[in-house]
Amino acid sequence: MRATLRLSSAATAIALTAAGLVLTTGSAHAATTCSRSHLPLPDATCQPGAYNPDVTQSTIDSTICVPGWTKTVRPPVSYTTPLKIKQIAEYGYSDTDTADYEEDHLVPLELGGAPRDPKNLWPEPRYGDEPAASKDSVENKLKTAVCNGTVQLDAARSAIATDWTTALAKVGIG
Numbered sequence: 001m002r003a004t005l006r007l008s009s010a011a012t013a014i015a016l017t018a019a020g021l022v023l024t025t026g027s028a029h030a031a032t033t034c035s036r037s038h039l040p041l042p043d044a045t046c047q048p049g050a051y052n053p054d055v056t057q058s059t060i061d062s063t064i065c066v067p068g069w070t071k072t073v074r075p076p077v078s079y080t081t082p083l084k085i086k087q088i089a090e091y092g093y094s095d096t097d098t099a100d101y102e103e104d105h106l107v108p109l110e111l112g113g114a115p116r117d118p119k120n121l122w123p124e125p126r127y128g129d130e131p132a133a134s135k136d137s138v139e140n141k142l143k144t145a146v147c148n149g150t151v152q153l154d155a156a157r158s159a160i161a162t163d164w165t166t167a168l169a170k171v172g173i174g
Contacts, residue, residue, distance in 0.1 A: 034091045034122075040130035041163060042122040046090065047106050049161035050120040055112025057153045063112065065147040070109040075116045087123045101125055102132035107161050110143040112153065135164050145173050 034046035052073065055063045063069055084103040088096055101123035107113030114120045124132040142160060145151035151171045159167035168174025 034087070036091055036093070039125065040128060040134070040165065042106055042124070043091070046087075046119075047122040048119055049107040049157075050114035050117035051107060051157060052109075052112045052114050055153070060112075060146060060153060064110055064143060073109055073115045079116060080121065083118060083121060084123050087118075087121070091123060093123070093125075098123075100127060104132055104135065106164075107157050108139040108143075110139050111146065111157050111160065113157075130165060138164050138167055141168060141173060142171070145171065 034043040036043075038044070080103040081098065084098055084101060085096075087103075088098070088101060093101075103121055104124040105113040105115070105120050106122060107120055109115060124135070126132050138160065142151065142156040146153050146156050150173065155171050156167070159170040162170070166174075
């Protein structure tokens with residue numbers, strides 16, 4: 001019986017560790033691994049951004065520049081909500097209400113960001129000086145510039161992945 005209990009406790013500890021949780025004095029606590037000090041940007045060590053390999057400068061007319069294309073690659077909430085919960089814990093946010101965060105693509109789908117790569121998705125707060133909604137207009141302007149040939153895809157991706165708050169100025173349209 002004691003061996004079974006020890007084996008069960010060990011299996012629970014391994015499962016919690018794999019889930020990004022730490023077992024301490026009988027309760028599970030989130031292990032903080034990402035810094036909030038970069039807000040409104042994600043921690044680049046946790047979310048550096050990632051690209052969809054199907055989207056290149058030569059394929060934009062059949063991918064991102066086609067109205068509605070992002071709907072064909074957007075991951076379902078059944079994927080993004082559990083990831084959001086995990087990442088809220090990794091960032092150590094005291095507010096754990098998922099409605100207060102947008103599981104956002106750092107490199108947006110509109111610019112060929114990787115749809116399901118956790119390196120490209122992060123829980124962006126819907127509150128603060130630069131809330132999640134502020135980034136949306138930057139994404140739209142960059143996509144328009146890429147699709148009308150004013151800005152190259154790689155330049156737009158690099159600018160938004162580095163710092164979405166300065167991306168427009170960096171590519172010369174802000």
